[in-house]
Amino acid sequence: MLNYTIRRLILAIPTLLFISLIIFALLKLAPGNPLGDLPLTIPPEVRAKMREALGVNKPLLVQYILWLKEFFWVEPLHLFDVLFGTHFSDGMQRIISWQTRSPVFDIIAQRIPQTLWVVGLAYVVGVLIALPIGILSAYRQYSVFDQVGTFASMLGLAVPPFFSGVLVILVFSVYLGWFPAIYDTNLQVNDWHSFVEQLRQMVMPVLVLAIQTTSQISRYLRSSMLDNLSQDYVRTARAKGMTEWVVVMTHVLRNSMIPVITVIALGVPAIFGGAIVTEQIFLVNGIGQLLISAIYSNDLPMVQTLTFIFAVLIVVFNLIADLLYGVLDPRIRYD
Amino acid sequence: MLDGDDHQDGGEVLVHHEVHRGRKLVEVRGLKMYFPITAGVLRRKVGDVKAVDNLSFDIYEGETLGLVGESGCGKSTTGRAVLRLYDVTDGMVKIDGQEIAKADAGIVRKMRPTMQMVFQDPQASLNPRMTVASIIREPLDEHTKLSKKEKLDRIYELMDAVGLNRRFANRYPHEFSGGQRQRIGIARALALNPKFIVCDEPIAALDVSIQAQVVNLLEELQDRLGLTYLFISHDLSMVRHIADRVAVMYLGQMAELAPRDALYEEPLHPYTEALLSAVPDPDPATETRRERIILRGDVPSPANPPKGCNFCTRCPKVMDVCKDVEPEFRQVRPGRFVACHLYGETTR
Numbered sequence: 001m002l003n004y005t006i007r008r009l010i011l012a013i014p015t016l017l018f019i020s021l022i023i024f025a026l027l028k029l030a031p032g033n034p035l036g037d038l039p040l041t042i043p044p045e046v047r048a049k050m051r052e053a054l055g056v057n058k059p060l061l062v063q064y065i066l067w068l069k070e071f072f073w074v075e076p077l078h079l080f081d082v083l084f085g086t087h088f089s090d091g092m093q094r095i096i097s098w099q100t101r102s103p104v105f106d107i108i109a110q111r112i113p114q115t116l117w118v119v120g121l122a123y124v125v126g127v128l129i130a131l132p133i134g135i136l137s138a139y140r141q142y143s144v145f146d147q148v149g150t151f152a153s154m155l156g157l158a159v160p161p162f163f164s165g166v167l168v169i170l171v172f173s174v175y176l177g178w179f180p181a182i183y184d185t186n187l188q189v190n191d192w193h194s195f196v197e198q199l200r201q202m203v204m205p206v207l208v209l210a211i212q213t214t215s216q217i218s219r220y221l222r223s224s225m226l227d228n229l230s231q232d233y234v235r236t237a238r239a240k241g242m243t244e245w246v247v248v249m250t251h252v253l254r255n256s257m258i259p260v261i262t263v264i265a266l267g268v269p270a271i272f273g274g275a276i277v278t279e280q281i282f283l284v285n286g287i288g289q290l291l292i293s294a295i296y297s298n299d300l301p302m303v304q305t306l307t308f309i310f311a312v313l314i315v316v317f318n319l320i321a322d323l324l325y326g327v328l329d330p331r332i333r334y335d
Numbered sequence: 336m337l338d339g340d341d342h343q344d345g346g347e348v349l350v351h352h353e354v355h356r357g358r359k360l361v362e363v364r365g366l367k368m369y370f371p372i373t374a375g376v377l378r379r380k381v382g383d384v385k386a387v388d389n390l391s392f393d394i395y396e397g398e399t400l401g402l403v404g405e406s407g408c409g410k411s412t413t414g415r416a417v418l419r420l421y422d423v424t425d426g427m428v429k430i431d432g433q434e435i436a437k438a439d440a441g442i443v444r445k446m447r448p449t450m451q452m453v454f455q456d457p458q459a460s461l462n463p464r465m466t467v468a469s470i471i472r473e474p475l476d477e478h479t480k481l482s483k484k485e486k487l488d489r490i491y492e493l494m495d496a497v498g499l500n501r502r503f504a505n506r507y508p509h510e511f512s513g514g515q516r517q518r519i520g521i522a523r524a525l526a527l528n529p530k531f532i533v534c535d536e537p538i539a540a541l542d543v544s545i546q547a548q549v550v551n552l553l554e555e556l557q558d559r560l561g562l563t564y565l566f567i568s569h570d571l572s573m574v575r576h577i578a579d580r581v582a583v584m585y586l587g588q589m590a591e592l593a594p595r596d597a598l599y600e601e602p603l604h605p606y607t608e609a610l611l612s613a614v615p616d617p618d619p620a621t622e623t624r625r626e627r628i629i630l631r632g633d634v635p636s637p638a639n640p641p642k643g644c645n646f647c648t649r650c651p652k653v654m655d656v657c658k659d660v661e662p663e664f665r666q667v668r669p670g671r672f673v674a675c676h677l678y679g680e681t682t683r
Contacts, residue, residue: 142378232459235420240474240523241447244440251462330507331463 001326004334005319012315019311020071023304024064032298034098054098067304070095075105099299107290108306112272114185115279115286119271122206126213127264133214134221134260138229139248149218156215165208165281172204179204183284205282209275213267220263224256231255258328265321269313360531360563361394361417366426366436368409368416372638383424384638386412388587390426391664392672394531399557399564401578401595403571403610407634409587410567411455414533417565418450419443430531448478448527453553455536457516461508467494467519468504474526493522497552514545521552525560533565538573546570550577571614575599580670583607586645587637589664592672603673605652644676652677 034054035047042050051057055066070093077089094103137146173181180201189198228234229252237251276288283289287306294302326332367390369383387409394400404410416423419435428436430450435443454460461470471490475481481489491501497518508516517537524532534553538546554577556562568574574581575595582592583604591604602608609628616622630649635641641648647657656676664674 232454232456233462235415236452236454236460236520236523237462237473239418239420239447239452240477241444241527242473242477243444246477254464255462329464331509 001323001334004326005323008319008322012319016308016312016315017068020068020304020308021064023307023311024067027300027304028060034298034300037297066093067095067301071305071308078103078105095301095305097294097299097302099294099297099302104302104305107302108287108309111285111287111290114183114284115272115275115288118183118202118205118279118282118284118286119209119275119288121202122209122275123213123267123271125206126210127217129210130214130217130221134218135225135248135253137218137222138225138256141226146222149222153215153219156211157219159211161208161212161275161278162281164211165205165278168204168208169281181282183282185285205275205278205284208281209278216267217260217264221256221260224259225252228252228255258325261328262321262325265317265324269310269317272313273310357396357398359393360396360431361565362427362429363393363417364391364427366390366413366416366428367424368412368421369424382638384636385587385640386637387416388637388640390584390589392582392589392592394563394565396530396563397557397561398579399566399577401574401581402565402567402584403569403574403581404584404590405569405610405634407637408584409637410569410584411535412587413584414452414535414565414567418452418533420452448474449529450531450533451524451527451529452533452535453517453520453524453537456540457513457520458508458540460520461516461523463508466505466507467499467511470508470519471523471526474523478527489526493525496525496556497522512545513541514548517541517545517549518552521549521556525556528560529562531563531565533567535567536569537566538570539568546573553577571611583610586634586640588645588674589672590646590674592664594670597671603667603671603678604646604675605650605677606646609651644674 034056035050038047038050055063058066074089074092074094077092078094081087081089095105096102097104097107100107133149137149140146169181172178178200181204183201183205187194187198187201189195229248234247234252237247242251273287273291275286276292278284279286279288280292291303291306293299294306323334326334366387367385368387369385371380372382372384373379374381390413392400402410402413412421415421416436417428417430419428419438423436426436427434430446433442433446433449435446438446465473468487468490471493472486475486475489479486490504494501494504499515499518499522503511503515508519511519517540520537537553538549541549550573553564553566557564564577566574566577578595580592580594581598583590583598583606585606591598591602591607593603598607599611602611609630612626612628616625628651630651632649635645635648641658643659644650644657644662647653650657654676656679660676662674662676662679664672665678666672667678
């Protein structure tokens with residue numbers, strides 16, 4: 001398994017380089033001017049100087065390689081410096097956002113906690129709700145519970161968050177007034193009261209995002225459970241005189257989780273990508289919101305870096321999903 | 336069904352028969368297993384597949400009852416229903432004195448150690464994520480209070496008994512050959528010292544050389560542990576080898592039940608006759624002269640069996656009465672039960 005992992009990681013390098021090149025090329029091909037938002041009163045020679053300062057005038061290849069160097073060399077070095085108090089990266093050029101003129105990674109570090117709290121928690125909640133629904137729908141196939149669950153899942157998958165988000169704001173904030181409509185990022189959690197406040201403002205975005213996850217995972221689990229429930233080894237387990245709980249929870253569920261866990265693992269990169277629409281609706285200033293505002297203002301280094309991080313996460317979690325498959329299913333061996 | 340009249344008629348013979356047979360370990364009366372057919376948007380029930388329809392038979396302690404019939408005749412369903420792996424539609428099953436067909440799940444679970452099953456597909460019937468040791472240990476965990484050490488000893492003992500190397504205890508089922516997997520299945524079934532084992536085509540998925548090994552193993556275990564088998568198979572020669580008595584099923588019903596030698600010597604039911612005529616003879620001289628009875632037509636659907644005798648649509652000796660009246664499954668000679676109008680008069 002170790003050899004397999006190393007081989008996959010080595011193979012990931014050309015893949016990621018290729019992806020970064022594609023992202024870079026696409027962004028350069030896209031129309032837009034990083035100085036487009038600046039006042040027209042700025043004289044042309046100043047503009048030219050600003051362009052030069054951003055490095056937009058250099059040949060494309062040079063720009064690309066400089067970005068590679070900054071991403072793969074300077075930023076890791078800087079991280080090392082921050083962690084261990086060394087000074088290796090002093091004076092080196094980090095990736096700078098054109099919008100704010102501050103390092104891209106500093107902004108990401110500011111934004112990631114909000115995203116992880118809201119989107120990550122929504123994912124966990126969504127999966128936790130999905131498990132019992134999936135198990136019970138399969139165990140009682142075609143029962144009322146299953147039919148209702150199927151209908152609700154279809155609804156959850158079909159209704160986009162920009163609709164459900166606005167709907168829950170309307171119902172729970174405007175009409176009922178239970179939860180705040182706006183997510184307050186400045187809230188410091190330091191006592192019980194602020195903790196409750198934090199929970200209250202997280203409920204709606206987490207709920208809206210969890211609906212999607214729940215619908216998807218519960219469907220996967222249901223069909224996987226159905227596959228396994230009719231298997232011969234389940235009858236063997238019953239013939240052994242196991243209780244239904246043991247039959248379903250140890251025999252069937254464990255085997256059914258193999259494909260579902262890989263689906264769950266493959267969904268994790270999306271957490272770090274944030275939820276562009278939902279974050280906008282609830283004004284959570286997370287990664288999704290960062291990405292969309294960077295796109296609006298032609299902040300190419302920011303967009304390039306964020307997109308590339310997503311690509312890395314997707315490649316890594318694909319590998320993790322494959323490895324999990326090998327761990328969970330003894331029939332699969334990678335060596 | 337063994338109705339009252341026949342009991343009185345053949346009762347004495349039956350009693351006489353039981354004397355040297357020992358006690359009845361398994362009693363099945365009027366066993367019915369119907370599977371609902373649903374249709375339409377609302378999945379309304381529109382009919383039943385009568386997989387097993389009104390079976391009655393006994394299995395005596397220490398004997399092997401062979402259950403034969405063509406595919407789809409309800410052999411496996413019978414085996415599973417007898418062990419209450421299905422919720423039976425109707426009927427009574429008594430194993431070791433305990434009624435289980437209608438008993439609570441809890442009572443049935445308590446009975447599981449007494450009755451076990453060896454399954455047809457040795458690959459699919461073992462949980463792919465459990466090692467051999469955990470497969471055999473699980474019933475011990477559930478039904479006994481042995482210590483860890485005792486359980487491990489028992490696992491090794493069972494693996495020895497079925498001829499599996501102890502070193503394989505921590506391997507997974509997919510790492511074994513078909514014959515070895517069936518041995519795991521047998522070891523698992525033996526774990527709790529059962530009295531009665533249903534062998535549901537235990538050799539059908541194995542090649543011939545391995546079939547002999549597994550059958551010999553089953554026979555050896557029977558001698559050593561005094562097991563009682565219900566041996567389900569479509570391999571008539573194998574059944575002739577292993578069974579003491581043979582039951583022949585057709586379309587969910589029992590056609591004939593008789594001691595092995597008598598049945599193979601002189602089949603009474605026309606279906607048994609046809610079935611036995613299909614067994615090839617290893618001797619080329621007799622094989623070329625063997626006269627096969629070729630049945631015409633297909634097996635009727637068990638959802639819509641024919642009126643009268645189930646076999647009347649294909650029977651070479653069909654009479655008018657067969658198409659109207661369902662023959663009773665009755666004892667026509669000592670120890671021989673047949674459901675056929677040809678023998679209607681002999682007992683009356």
